[in-house]
Amino acid sequence: KNQVEQSPQSLIILEGKNCTLQCNYTVSPFSNLRWYKQDTGRGPVSLTIMTFSENTKSNGRYTATLDADTKQSSLHITASQLSDSASYICVVSAEGYQKVTFGTGTKLQVIP
Amino acid sequence: GAGVSQSPSNKVTEKGKDVELRCDPISGHTALYWYRQSLGQGLEFLIYFQGNSAPDKSGLPSDRFSAERTGGSVSTLTIQRTQQEDSAVYLCASSLQKNTEAFFGQGTRLTVV
Numbered sequence: 001k002n003q004v005e006q007s008p009q010s011l012i013i014l015e016g017k018n019c020t021l022q023c024n025y026t027v028s029p030f031s032n033l034r035w036y037k038q039d040t041g042r043g044p045v046s047l048t049i050m051t052f053s054e055n056t057k058s059n060g061r062y063t064a065t066l067d068a069d070t071k072q073s074s075l076h077i078t079a080s081q082l083s084d085s086a087s088y089i090c091v092v093s094a095e096g097y098q099k100v101t102f103g104t105g106t107k108l109q110v111i112p
Numbered sequence: 113g114a115g116v117s118q119s120p121s122n123k124v125t126e127k128g129k130d131v132e133l134r135c136d137p138i139s140g141h142t143a144l145y146w147y148r149q150s151l152g153q154g155l156e157f158l159i160y161f162q163g164n165s166a167p168d169k170s171g172l173p174s175d176r177f178s179a180e181r182t183g184g185s186v187s188t189l190t191i192q193r194t195q196q197e198d199s200a201v202y203l204c205a206s207s208l209q210k211n212t213e214a215f216f217g218q219g220t221r222l223t224v225v
Contacts, residue, residue, distance in 0.1 A: 034214075043116075043203055043216030044155070089155065100145070104154035 002027040004092050006103035013110055017080055021106045023073040023090030031093040035064050035075045038087045038105070047075070047088075080110045114138075116217035118204050124223045125194055133189045133220045137206030144187050145207075145214060146179060150200040158202075161187060194224045 004025045013019050025033070032051045036044035048057045048064040050073070056065050061084075063076045077084055090103040117136040125131050137144050146158040157171040161181045172178070176194075181187040191198055201221050207214040 036216075043205075043218050045216070046213050049213055091155075100157055102147075102155040102157070 002092070002094060002101045004090055004101045004103040006088075006090050006106050008106060009104070010107040011109070013080055013108070015080060015082055015110050015112050019077050019080060019108065021075045021077075021088050021090075021108070023075070023092075023103055025071050025073070025090070025092045025101070025103075027071075027092040027094050027101050029095040030068060030071075031095045033064075033066055033073050033093075034091045035062070035073075036089045036091060038089055040086070044089055077108075082110050082112065084108060085110045116204055116206050116215050118202075118217035118220050120220055121218065122221045122223075124225060127196060127224055128193055130190065130192045131194055131222065133191075133202050133204075133222070135187045135189070135204030135206075135217060137185065137187070137204070138215055139185075140208065141206035141215075142184065142209050143207045143212075143214070144181060145205045146187070146189050147203045147205070148173075148200045149203060149219070155203070158189070191222075194222075196224045198222060199224045 007022045034049045035047040037047055038044040047062050048059050050057050050066045052068050061078045066073045087105040087107050089105040091100050093100045119134045144161040148156045159166055159179050160168045163184050164181050176192045179189045201219040203219045205214040205216045
């Protein structure tokens with residue numbers, strides 16, 4: 001069964017600090033992995049998309065890593081800002097019919 | 113349009129009624145996806161369209177749910193004989209083609225009373 005697990009479930013950090021969110025998956029055959037940011041009451045917004053051959057991809061203060069051998073990904077947020085408070089969702093797609101499996105997300109709260 | 117548009121943004125319906133949710137994808141996007149997000153739950157895949165065809169309908173929770181896409185553009189998700197457990201935010205996303213970045217709409221919040 002395809003599964004995507006994220007940790008931690010929730011996280012509170014001080015503004016300016018760094019944090020790392022984890023995503024482990026069992027989706028096979030793997031196609032791509034995406035990280036989304038979802039503000040409360042809004043639709044998810046894409047941060048990065050990574051394919052099998054990509055190990056690291058950055059988008060501003062967000063850096064995602066992918067280890068396809070261990071089926072793990074991480075999202076590192078540098079110098080956090082209050083606006084980073086949101087849910088971060090890991091989404092993994094399998095080859096074929098583009099069926100996607102979502103993680104339940106990590107709820108990040110950045111406090112001043 | 114500039115982004116994925118969904119309507120209505122909110123819908124309150126009585127149990128047993130049918131509802132129709134609409135999604136206008138970004139122009140030119142061939143792939144369209146429907147998801148459901150229940151309160152406190154993660155996103156749940158419902159159905160995926162490539163053009164007008166849906167190669168994967170396995171995510172639809174019951175035969176009360178159906179979806180269609182016409183002209184390779186607008187899609188409607190229909191829920192017949194709604195139940196209270198159908199209450200959720202229904203999100204639509206589109207991408208230029210499969211395996212490319214997907215853009216989400218703001219969702220339709222469905223409440224079944």
